[in-house]
Amino acid sequence: MATFNELYGLYSNAALRNLVQAAVTMKAYNILQEATPSQARKDWAKTALQSGQAEADYLLRYVLCANATFTVAQILAATDAAVLTSVGTAVDKLYP
Numbered sequence: 001m002a003t004f005n006e007l008y009g010l011y012s013n014a015a016l017r018n019l020v021q022a023a024v025t026m027k028a029y030n031i032l033q034e035a036t037p038s039q040a041r042k043d044w045a046k047t048a049l050q051s052g053q054a055e056a057d058y059l060l061r062y063v064l065c066a067n068a069t070f071t072v073a074q075i076l077a078a079t080d081a082a083v084l085t086s087v088g089t090a091v092d093k094l095y096p
Contacts, residue, residue: 001070001071002064002072006072007065009072010060010064011057016060017057017060019078019080019083020063020083021052021055021056023080023084023086024048024055024087025049027048027087027088028048028049029045030088031045038096040095040096041091041095041096043095044091044094044095059087063087066090067086
């Protein structure tokens with residue numbers, strides 16, 4: 001299990017931030033492909049595409065908390081699919 005200090009240290013990990021930013025961009029794309037996304041989801045997708053890193057930094061905190069039971073090594077070894085799932089879960093909860 002990652003400690004709070006270790007989780008805090010991961011906030012500035014460039015590779016993890018890039019991975020989350022790519023997942024944010026993909027989630028935004030996926031939302032815009034939905035048959036009838038809510039206005040909140042469309043607005044979020046637009047913001048995510050315009051300001052991807054800001055949204056990624058915001059959602060990185062959720063991703064880290066959701067995966068805090070893993071070690072730092074396990075978090076850093078997360079697959080694209082795992083990160084996309086975690087980002088997707090956060091977005092779906094925040095922007096129904």
